[in-house]
Amino acid sequence: MRTFGVEEELLLIDPESGFITPRVPELLSLDTRTAPGLExxxxLQLEQIEVITPVHTDLKELAADIVAGRSLADGLASRLGARVAALATPVLPFTPHLSPVSRVQTMTERFGMTAQEQLTCACHVHVGVSSPExxxxxxxxxxxxxxxxSALxxxxxFWQGVDTGYASYRTQSLYRWPMGGPxxxxxxAGSYRQSVKAMLGTGVPLDEAMLYLDARLSRNYPTVEIRVxxxxxHPDDTVLIAALCRALVDTAAREWQSGVPPVPVPxxxxxLAAWRASRSGITGELLDPVTASARPAGAVLEQFLNHVRFALAENGxxxxxxxxxxxxxxxxTGAQQQRLALQQGNALHDVVTAAIDVxxxxxSLQGDAA
Structure with missing residues (x-):
């Protein structure tokens, strides 16, 4: 069974005001050894912290570590009078504070406002592979x-205290980097390395870590890293994304072994498919992954599940x-829940408060959870 692990980026929040707070250096100075295996x-910014789970093969064990990782970060933040929230962009207006390390300073000099304003939180899923090929x-x-x-x-x-009209404005912000996207x-494998070499040869990205592709080979582990x-x-949604990522990798590897060619979508x-998913999430239309034609999101989700169903069953x-x-x-989705919280509370601060709780x-893999 393929291994998988998750990296979650979380925002550090002042619970009284609802604004983000740049206290990650203080948080990391506290004892973080209370949850073995979690890191x-x-x-990039002092208002965000990344939680890295250990490698797993069992979905329930991964779910437990996702919850434990959030709890670890939140417990440390609470010692500073702060909280952590799984928000992919801040809800209230913000001015982020770049990490004062030389690499980030170089990024700021090269990319200007794109780096200065970049404050988005992703969920990256690593899935094991047997070889670069x-x-x-x-x-x-x-x-x-x-x-x-991305839609799921x-x-x-929200961005700078305004409803953007997008379900995932993080995608729009991330694609401002010239190295981002599909x-x-x-x-x-040789062509992949040539592509990486060519991109680095332009002198635009500082290094391979700055190739913010939708998916890539990990530089440090024998994994495919899915970054969209x-x-x-909700922690359950992270678990869902991880399960689907592993099944997708299993399915793709089986196709390769069987001689099934990739679908040649430019x-x-x-x-454009990413834009469509970013715009409306699962509430509107998505582009069919095979024909690239617009279809109701529900139909595309069913198509996705059918594509990976055998692998899901094999993995249990x-x-x-x-x-x-x-x-x-x-x-x-998180976007729908945030907008509902605004409707029910009539203030952006209520969105932040609800987000911290959720x-x-x-x-639900740990028992009867809501």
Whole structure:
């Protein structure tokens, strides 16, 4: 069974005001060894913290660590009078504070306001692969399905205190980087390395870590890193995204081994599919991953599930995935929940308060959770 792990980026919040607070260095100076295997690391801005789970093969164990990681970060934040929230963009107006390290300073000099204003939180899923050849074959065969994951995870409707009209405004902000977005079909591990070399050779990205592609080979681990998802408001939605990512990789690897070629959707069309997913999430239309024609989101989601169903069943994740997907549909994506909180409370501060509470719900895989 393939291994997988999750990296979640979270916002540090002043619970009284609802504004983000740049206290991550203080948080990391506290004792973080209370949850073995979990890792907390700083990010681009001083208002965000990343939680990295250990590697797992079991979905329930991964779910437990996602909840535990959020709890670890929140417990440390609480010692500073702060909280952490799984919001992919801040709700209230903000001015972020860049991490005072030399690499970030160089990024700021090169990319200006794009770096200065960048404060978005993602959920990255790493799925194990047996070799670079298999990894690139997987990248070539999952690229057209990734906008569906973006739609399911949409959790960033607000930017600078304004409803953007997007379900995932994080996607729009992320694509301001010149190195972000979908890639063309590589065809081989050698072609992948040539593509990376060519991008680095332009002198635009500082290094390979700045290739903010929708999916890529990890530089440090034998994994494919899927990067399109917003950090999810409810822990269950993170678990769902992780299960679907592993099943998608399994399915792609099986296609490669069977000689099934990648679907030849141009990267420019995939960028439009990403825009469509970012705009309306699962409430409008999505582009069909095979034909690139607009279809109701529900039909595309069913198409996605049928595509990965065999792998879900093989991994023992099919029943869990159906439960998690039904719960997501019942309560809505993070973007839908944030807008509902605004309607019910009439103030953006109420959105933040509700988001903090939902971020620290139990997972339904740990028992009878809401």
């Amino acid at each position: 907390l690391v700083a990010e 298999e990894g690139v074959a997987v990248l070539d065969r999952i690229r057209n399905w990734l906008p569906v994951l 995870s949409a959790n960033s409707p 890639a063309e079909i590589y065809g081989s 998802a917003d950090v999810c408001l 990267a420019a069309v995939l960028r 994740d099919e029943e869990h995935t159906e439960v998690l997907l039904n719960r997501l549909h019942r309560r809505g 971020s620290h719900c139990a997972s």
